[in-house]
Amino acid sequence: MQTQLADFIRDTPEGVEAERILRSCVHCGFCLATCPTYQILGDELDSPRGRIYLMKQYLESGEVSEKTQLHLDRCLTCRNCETTCPSGVEYSKLLDIGRGLIEKQVPRSPLAAMQRYALRQVLPRPTLFSSLLALGHAARPFLPASLKSKLPAKQNSSSRPKGRHARHMLVLEGCVQPALAPNINAAAARLLDKIGISLVAADKAGCCGAVSYHLNAQDEGLDYMRRNIDAWWPLLEAGAEAIVMTASGCGVTVKEYGHYLQHDPAYAAKAARVSALTRDLSEVVLAEAEVLKSQFEPLPKPRARVAFHAPCTLQHGQKITGVVEALLTVAGFEVISVSESNLCCGSAGTYSILQPEISTQLRERKLGHLQARQPEVIATANIGCLTHLQSGTATPVRHWIELLDEV
Ligand code: SF4
Numbered sequence: 001m002q003t004q005l006a007d008f009i010r011d012t013p014e015g016v017e018a019e020r021i022l023r024s025c026v027h028c029g030f031c032l033a034t035c036p037t038y039q040i041l042g043d044e045l046d047s048p049r050g051r052i053y054l055m056k057q058y059l060e061s062g063e064v065s066e067k068t069q070l071h072l073d074r075c076l077t078c079r080n081c082e083t084t085c086p087s088g089v090e091y092s093k094l095l096d097i098g099r100g101l102i103e104k105q106v107p108r109s110p111l112a113a114m115q116r117y118a119l120r121q122v123l124p125r126p127t128l129f130s131s132l133l134a135l136g137h138a139a140r141p142f143l144p145a146s147l148k149s150k151l152p153a154k155q156n157s158s159s160r161p162k163g164r165h166a167r168h169m170l171v172l173e174g175c176v177q178p179a180l181a182p183n184i185n186a187a188a189a190r191l192l193d194k195i196g197i198s199l200v201a202a203d204k205a206g207c208c209g210a211v212s213y214h215l216n217a218q219d220e221g222l223d224y225m226r227r228n229i230d231a232w233w234p235l236l237e238a239g240a241e242a243i244v245m246t247a248s249g250c251g252v253t254v255k256e257y258g259h260y261l262q263h264d265p266a267y268a269a270k271a272a273r274v275s276a277l278t279r280d281l282s283e284v285v286l287a288e289a290e291v292l293k294s295q296f297e298p299l300p301k302p303r304a305r306v307a308f309h310a311p312c313t314l315q316h317g318q319k320i321t322g323v324v325e326a327l328l329t330v331a332g333f334e335v336i337s338v339s340e341s342n343l344c345c346g347s348a349g350t351y352s353i354l355q356p357e358i359s360t361q362l363r364e365r366k367l368g369h370l371q372a373r374q375p376e377v378i379a380t381a382n383i384g385c386l387t388h389l390q391s392g393t394a395t396p397v398r399h400w401i402e403l404l405d406e407v
């Protein structure tokens with residue numbers, strides 16, 4: 001694609017990157033078929049190619065309207081288009097640039113601005129979030145059914161082994177996960193303990209930065225990233241082998257710290273090392289699969305029928321496919337096939353709150369496929385997908401590590 005970027009952006013680091021990405025798109029349109037918003041809305045401007053055009057138009061003219069912002073807001077950042085694209089267009093990097101710049105030019109209504117601000121204040125703060133969640137649970141009997149279904153059932157925390165192994169890895173606790181599903185990180189710690197690895201949390205680490213960054217408060221997001229690097233660095237220097245992510249949404253972000261902080265001379269090198277040492281939990285367990293295998297008792301029949309929902313942040317963002325399914329199979333579960341497994345469930349960070357109609361349509365479509373063969377349990381790898389899917393079904397939705405932990 002030919003480009004002629006406007007003066008305001010052309011020679012900036014963002015301009016150089018945006019131009020490179022725009023030029024790699026050949027307009028073929030292969031990405032349209034796999035874009036969930038295009039499938040639902042049927043508007044080219046709600047497709048990857050349409051959004052690329054909108055961003056090109058803006059970067060070439062400097063002119064932008066609420067309409068452009070709306071079509072960019074409707075993108076789930078699922079990155080399905082990146083998996084499909086034959087030209088390797090780095091769509092999500094272009095989207096970050098476009099959204100960040102447009103946010104500064106197109107004012108939001110006071111209500112929308114307040115909603116986005118509230119999400120940035122509450123979600124990355126585990127203490128505040130868990131207090132509000134406790135309030136929600138206390139008020140549950142008085143809530144209307146529509147709100148009740150969105151409030152996940154209360155889960156108590158479970159025991160964690162003490163760090164006893166020489167081999168140890170850092171774990172990012174996450175911001176909403178400890179309150180919503182404390183058993184996930186505990187199950188990860190127990191399972192890794194069985195295979196000789198202790199999980200350690202760094203006291204001062206917190207939100208990965210994705211919430212703020214994807215709400216276009218990009219500087220705030222970068223500050224969260226720097227804070228985590230500062231928290232992890234001394235522990236990495238002291239011998240921690242890796243940084244383990246139990247939520248694929250956090251994992252995809254931390255794996256890209258090196259990209260996000262590439263222009264920060266004080267953090268670029270450290271961020272690149274942190275990203276290189278970051279592993280999704282499934283990658284860590286896969287590397288130890290032989291040790292784990294010897295601990296599973298062979299069974300005359302499968303433990304349970306499981307439908308696995310692969311989060312976009314796992315399959316498209318981190319390009320990890322088939323690993324969780326293989327681990328569940330090794331552990332004796334029957335993993336059933338699921339149609340349209342490449343499509344987003346509609347959770348997508350704060351998308352389910354900001355774009356509830358599209359999000360709900362995608363959830364119903366996804367649940368239809370996941371439940372088509374009557375699984376006893378739905379497994380996934382990201383807390384956002386887990387709570388979103390659970391709000392639409394009575395079938396239990398769990399993190400896959402909880403299933404392995406219970407074997
Ligand atoms: S598939 Fe890739 S190259 Fe083709 S239109 Fe979409 S983004 Fe552009």
Ligand code: SF4
Binds near residue numbers: 046051078
């Ligand atoms: S990231 Fe997902 S929703 Fe956004 S354009 Fe790509 S396929 Fe469509």
